[in-house]
Amino acid sequence: MRLFFILLLTVLTTSLRLSAQNLLPPIHNYKIFEYRADSKNWGLSTNEAGELFAANNSGLLHYNGEKWHLYKLPDNTTIRSVAHINDRIYTGSYEEFGYWVKNTYGVLEYTSLTHLIKDHTFTNEEFWQIMPYGDDVLFRSFNGIYLLRDNEVKVIAPDFVINYISGYRDKIVVAAGHNRLYELVDDKLEPLKEYKLFSDKIIVGMAEIEEGLLVGTRRNGCFILNDRGVSPFKTLIDDQLSQHQLNQILPISESMIAFGTIKNGIYLYDKNKKSSQKVNRQVGLQNNTVLSMTQYQDQLWVGLDNGIDRIQLNYPLTYYTDYTGAVGTVYDLAVYKNILYMASNTGMYYFKDDVLHFVEGSQGHVWDLNITDGDLFCGHNTGTYKVEENTFEKISDISGGYQIVKVPESDASFVQGTYIGLSKYEKDDSGNWVVTPITGINKPAKYLCFEDAHTLWVAHPYKGLYRLVLNDSYDQVVDKIEFTKENIPTNYNVKVFNIRNQIALDIEGVWHRYDPILKKIKLFDEFQAYNHKNLVYHDDSSFWFIDNEGVKKVLFSDLKEVNYILDDLQLQKRLTPEAEKIVKLNDSTYSFTLNDGFGKLDISEFRHHFENFELQQPKLVSFKAKGSTYPLDKDTFEIPYKLASDITVNIASPALLDATYYYDLSGPIDQEAYLENGQINFQNLPYGNYELNVFSVGIDNERSKANILFFEIAPPWYLSKVSFVLYIVAFIVALFLLRRYNRSKIEKRHLELKTKFIKDQEERLAKKEKEKLEKEIKKKQKELARITMSMAEKNKVILELKEMLLVNKSQFTNQKRFGSFIKKLDNSINDDEDWKHFEVNFKELHEDFFENLLKMYPKLTPKDLKLCAYLKMNLTSKEIAPLMAISNRGVEIHRYRLRKKLGIDSSQNLSNFLIKFN
Incomplete structure (x- = not known):
């Protein structure tokens, strides 16, 4: 068991001693799932605008700065080479080469050039290199060089393998498979002087530099070819290039050369400074096998065996990245006695002799580093420690050491915030630190700020803001004001600062300040432009903010005229979440704590870089x-x-x-x-x-x-215009129709008025005629009535006279004369002239009465017609009797007979029937 613990301790100690890396520029990885093509990228080229073209196993990759697009060859073969020359993108493939140009829609279209080759058969050739040669274009396979000139292709096919071609002083130098160099002269390969230095060496790349033609071999280093001959090009990385197999050479400045290898990424070699930087998978490349490289301005594009990367050269912001994950998230940095210290969630680290060391005993979460009175303090999860290189001495058992601030007007007193309140730090006469808890507050205190020598502002990590008054010995709180929602908008997430002798508060992203005269907190008007921006560092002339809304852009300001936005996507993604911190290392250098290391920015270089940088028009x-x-x-x-x-x-x-x-x-x-x-x-x-x-x-x-x-x-x-024309035509037609309609309406109205006038006239005339007729009828009726009455009276008188005569008949002597007289009387009663006169007047009133009556009742006698005429005049039987010279009884009998002839029953009035009959 004891042996097990010894082995475990050895493994932990070894794992915490990490080899250092140089601070490197930003490396941006473009992964397969982003560009959606194959992993291998055999060639790279850019145009004047900076668009990238990659020879990929799947086809031609195009990146415009925002989006990737893959273009496939007609036969879907792998593209091995690419070169942008005179607005064309030339590509080489298996037994195929040609060029791409953008159509009017911005889409690349392919044109093959192999049909321009006459009397030649390919022999399983792939084209690995394309380069301009004056106005011509050269395509290289291992079997030959194909020269495009004046829309014709000439084949230069030697009996040896061609490894590489390169331009050198307006010439084309060819590296052949049997370790010789040739020059292309008059479309033929002429051997250069045979140099023994190239024997048994495989040439993998050539490039022109100031000293001459740089020739690189796979395992035997590099050489310089110039007028003096061939000589080794000695560098500090010769062994690494040989060990890791050189594959690509690219001069990127007068002094800098990029060497791409098969096994260990890229070596950036400065031949003037005799220094190098290694960029491999350990420090951010996706893959260690470099298949191709190209440069656009300060950007180095790298085609890898697995992806594409872009390295920002000459960038003022560089990074230290812990790709092993051992360091963890960095929370603070400090330069103490020319040694850089890092505080992380796994412990404390320091750089010495370009090696990153772990401070023994510092395992656990380190929150803050403070240089206090010449000593480096470490605020640790388990307490506060004094650090000296690899020594880690605990000076306070109070857990969770946060910020340490100096007491104003005191050279030896300091106050620290902890998990459980405040602590006072002072040195005794022997120079040892004495830590004393400050009584009167027992809440976590993360943010501290002195208003004056005895007034201290304290903010809780999450909830709470206090204004404390300390006693003269700084070991007790004698007065405490706690700010609540009655005093401030919220007491959550409050940060407190002393900015130019003013107490400034970041309350939920909105800047406020304390007014000592009014003794209240109000808006900080001068800082409203920085709302929702976290203040992560400040001194008298420099203020660093981080936008806490959306993308975490970093803002530098002097609060006057100078404002810079550090809009670096990699930095924004890697800032330590909820604990962003910027540390000033010297007058112009700042460091950023990151979730996997730290970043370093030279603000002077940053200003120079961007003041001389011309933004590209989109x-x-x-x-x-x-x-x-x-x-x-x-x-x-x-x-x-x-x-x-x-x-x-x-x-x-x-x-x-x-x-x-x-x-x-x-x-x-x-x-x-x-x-x-x-x-x-x-x-x-x-x-x-x-x-x-x-x-x-x-x-x-x-x-x-x-x-x-x-x-x-x-x-x-x-x-639309057509519609407006139609609208105008329709309007004109409508006007015409409206006019026609109105005219028709007017004419119709005129006709109506005319018709009405005529009708009214006719009605008036008819009315007058009617009135006249009615008058005439009334007159005739009166006349008829008069005639009838006259006839009736006459007959009545005659009948009375006749009756009187008949009564006195015996008195007449002359009976014959009497009879004649009686006869005359009878003739007077039945005078036809009277009837005719009556009949004429009757017919004027009742035209066709007799004719119609006879048509319907042909059996009527003249006597019946007389009775009908009298009944139509609505005469009574008494009035009819004299007219017909019969008695009333005779009239009734006649009426009865007439009713039968007319077919009228007793229920119907005979006079009414005849009055209505026409």
């Missing part, structure tokens, strides 16, 4: 409206209204890393916004003409030159 990648893609060569994009509900504009600044954009849309409606990616989307824009200005955004919100796009959304069909 490029238009695609313009789409509801899925329809538009050609990019348009001055104005014309969009039908039905497609305008969803417009997508894709832009990119490939020269920038993790670019930020800003757009400003003006037109029928205005919009503006910042973008973290290159996609702008507009929904349901109204029709009209728009101008879209797109910018790349740098530090201090600096903007690039605008890329200006114009587009026009056509009005809906019912508001």
Whole structure:
């Protein structure tokens, strides 16, 4: 058992002594799942804008700075080489080579060149290298060199293997398989002087540098070829290059050369400083096998056996990254006696002689490092320790040591916040630290800040804010004010600072300050621009904030004119969560605590770098409206209204890393916004003409030159020009029809009025006629009645006279004369002239009465007709009797007979029947 513990202790001690790495620039990994192609990337090339093209097993990979796209060859073969030359992207594959160009939609299209080869048969060749040669283009396979010139391809096929070709002083140097170098002269390979140094060596790469042509071999180091001959190119990394098999050479500056290896990543060698940096999987590369490299400005692109990486060269921000996970999350840093110390959640570490050491006994969570009165204090989960290189001496058993602050106007007194309250630190006469708990407060105290010599502000890690007054010996709280929701907006997540002799408070992201005169907390007006930004470091002239909303951008300000935004995506992702901290190492150097190491920034280099950095104008990648893609060569994009509900504009600044954009849309409606990616989307824009200005955004919100796009959304069909023409035609037709309708209406009205007038006239005339007729009828009725009455009276008188005569007949002597007289009387009664006169007047009133009556009742006699006429006049039997010269009884009998002839029963009035009969 004892042996087991000894072995375990040995393993732990060994694992905590980590080999150091140099501070390295940011390394950005592009993994297979991001670019969605095969793992192997045989060749890389960039164009003038910084777009990347990769020769991948699956095809040609294109990265525009925002999105990846894979283009496959017609036969889906592996692409082994790629080169951007004169706006073309040339690629080489198995028995195939050609070029790609962008069409008007921004999509790459392929054109094969192998049909230009005459009288030649491929022999299982793959093209591994492409390079320009004047106006020509060279394609290299192991079997030969194919020269593209004036739209023809000439084949240079020696009887030996060709390993590599390189430009050197306007010449083409060829490395052959049997350890010789050749020069391409007049389309032929002419051997250079045979150099014994290359015997039994495999040449894997060549590149022109200041000293001459740098020739690299797989296991035997590098050589320089120049006018003086061939000589070894000695470096400090010769053994590493031989051991790990050199595979790629790329000069990246006048002094810096990148060497890519098969087994151990990249060596960045500075031939002037005779120094190197190793960039391999241990420090951030995805893979140690480097298949290809290319450079664009300060970016080194690396094609790996498993992925693509981009290294930011000459970047003012560098990183130490613990890829083993042993260090853990870093919470604080301090430079003490020229040694860098790190506090992490696993313990405490320090660098010495480029080796990272673990401070023995410091296992556990370390919160703070404080240099106090010439000593380095470590605030640990288990207490507070004094650190001296590899010694870890506990000076306080109070757990959870947080911040230590100096008491104003005192050279030897300090106060520390802990898990359970406050502690006082002082040195005794022997120079030893004496720690005394401060009574009167027993709550965790993370943030401390003195207002004056005895007034101390304390903020709880989560909830609580206090203003304490300490006694003269600083070991007791004599007065305590606890701020609650009655005094401040909230007592959660409060941080307290002394900023230029003012007590400043970050309360849930909003800045406040304490007014000592009013004795109240109010808004800090001068700091409102920094709301929702955590203050992580400050002194009299430097203020560092971290945005706590969304992306954690780092802001540097002097509160006057200088403002820098450190918009580094890797830094933002790696900042220590909820415990971001920036430490000033010297006048211009700052460090950032990270969740897997730390970052280092030289603010002077940062200013110089970005003051001389020109932001790239964003490029238009695609313009789409509801899925329809538009050609990019348009001055104005014309969009039908039905497609305008969803417009997508894709832009990119490939020269920038993790670019930020800003757009400003003006037109029928205005919009503006910042973008973290290159996609702008507009929904349901109204029709009209728009101008879209797109910018790349740098530090201090600096903007690039605008890329200006114009587009026009056509009005809906019912508001189009054709529709307006139709509307005008329809309006004219409507006016015509309306006029015609109105005219018709007027004419109709006129006709109606005319008809009404005529009708009224006719009615008036008819009325007059009727009135006249009625008068005439009344007159005739009166006349008829008069005639009838006259006849009746006459007959009555005659009948009375006759009766008187008949009574006195005996008195007449002359009976004959008497009889003649009686006869005359009878003739007077039955005078036809009277009847005719009556009949004429009757017919004028009752036209066709007799004719119609006879038609229906042909058996009627003239006497019956007379009775009918008298009854129609509504005469009574008494009135009829004289007219017919019969008695009343005779009239009744006649009426009875007439009723029978007419077929009228006794229930029906005979006079009414005849009155109604027409």
